[in-house]
């Protein structure tokens with residue numbers, strides 16, 4: 001009974017790790033520096049696991065198709081969408097969005113879709129990456 | 134934990150009430166004599182989030198996502214019970230296929246939740262390898278959830294009058310593969326939990342809830358079924374597609390032939406339920422009829438229909454932790470609910486802690502409390518007031534006490 005774990009321990013030694021070592025094999029001590037290095041091609045990033053089909057990531061907005069009916073605004077549970085009366089288009093603040101895709105379902109012209117992008121962490125809720133318009 | 138000698142034989146340990154991880158903030162006061170718990174007192178209702186009030190400013194579609202956020206682990210159960218309530222109030226017929234899809238989502242959530250619980254329970258008695266093992270299984274369950282719904286935790290899959298995403302034939306191989314993975318690993322998990330000496334020593338005879346107490350205190354879900362009470366909303370009211378499926382009450386005597394109502398029984402109970410859930414998903418996949426998945430795809434039209442509703446509805450759903458009840462009332466003027474009331478299962482399972490904990494040791498608090506599967510958080514911070522000197526027992530200290538006890542019983 002005492003040593004019943006030994007087979008598992010041995011098997012474990014030759015198995016690949018269960019987790020994906022994203023973004024690098026060892027956590028970089030300075031993430032900003034690491035990202036800069038990646039930008040210059042000095043370091044390499046281990047890519048994240050691929051997202052499945054139908055994943056709910058950053059919203060894509062096809063501005064041309066939008067008719068300004070404001071239905072998405074009415075049914076968005078997070079009040080993440082703002083109406084721009086001048087252009088009759090919408091503006092989505094992803095910092096408030098909960099990625100429920102309800103706006104996609106309700107839009108009559110299907111101009112909203114959920115994308116694959118999910119690395120959206122930012123220190124500024126109003127940064128350009130977090131606003132879709 | 135140091136203690137000074139006083140003339141008083143017992144002292145009090147207040148537990149809670151607030152911790153960020155708490156789903157339902159709760160306050161316990163333990164009366165302790167030496168290592169034994171003499172008495173327990175529970176106070177509820179410390180933080181009121183106003184979720185129900187917030188619903189009055191939102192239309193039912195928005196409330197679905199609000200309901201989802203009552204609890205992260207039960208993120209299907211709350212919208213499910215809410216939808217059932219709205220559908221009763223508005224007399225909406227749900228297509229049959231959607232009913233089956235709802236069962237699949239509900240049971241997948243039960244698997245995820247029970248596996249998570251198994252890991253936490255093992256962690257509480259200091260068995261961390263099992264925690265990592267269960268997390269591995271749970272990760273697969275979450276991946277499957279993501280594949281079926283698009284999100285990992287807050288699924289956003291329920292809608293009034295149906296369900297938002299279909300399961301197409303090309304998705305079935307992946308689902309079947311994952312179900313087989315669960316089955317294989319379930320056997321391993323069963324072996325660890327049911328045959329391991331340490332787990333038996335810590336859980337058998339600990340935190341007993343008698344059938345009488347379970348009935349008297351209205352315990353729900355696995356907590357009450359582990360005490361031998363046959364109570365399960367899925368069987369009792371056969372909502373969704375449960376009426377067409379082969380499902381029966383599960384009590385621990387199915388496996389062991391007797392009901393003790395202790396922590397060990399609650400472990401058996403949950404493991405048996407995981408197995409039952411896997412079976413139910415398989416049945417659904419085999420029996421699912423073709424057809425629509427939502428009764429009214431045009432949401433504005435649905436809202437107009439709800440606007441005219443003047444009435445009330447009650448929705449009951451068997452969440453992983455027990456019966457969740459939602460009550461909804463519409464006034465006929467606006468589509469926003471006039472009132473909405475939620476009764477989550479942990480609420481019923483808090484009072485049974487009193488008979489469970491009485492007579493146990495301090496080191497048993499974590500595992501006994503965890504055995505009812507609350508969002509294990511009350512033990513996160515314990516302050517001991519002893520002779521007007523106040524010192525705190527953190528979650529870590531309480532945890533290490535529990536781990537020490539495991540080592541002691543092993544010797």
Ligand code: SF4
Pocket residue numbers: 075076077078079080081092096097098099100101102103104
């Ligand atoms: S995905 Fe949901 S929260 Fe985000 S903008 Fe659309 S409706 Fe609002």
Ligand code: SF4
Pocket residue numbers: 065066067068069070071072073090106107108109110111112
């Ligand atoms: S629902 Fe669609 S068409 Fe209407 S305003 Fe929103 S994005 Fe534009």
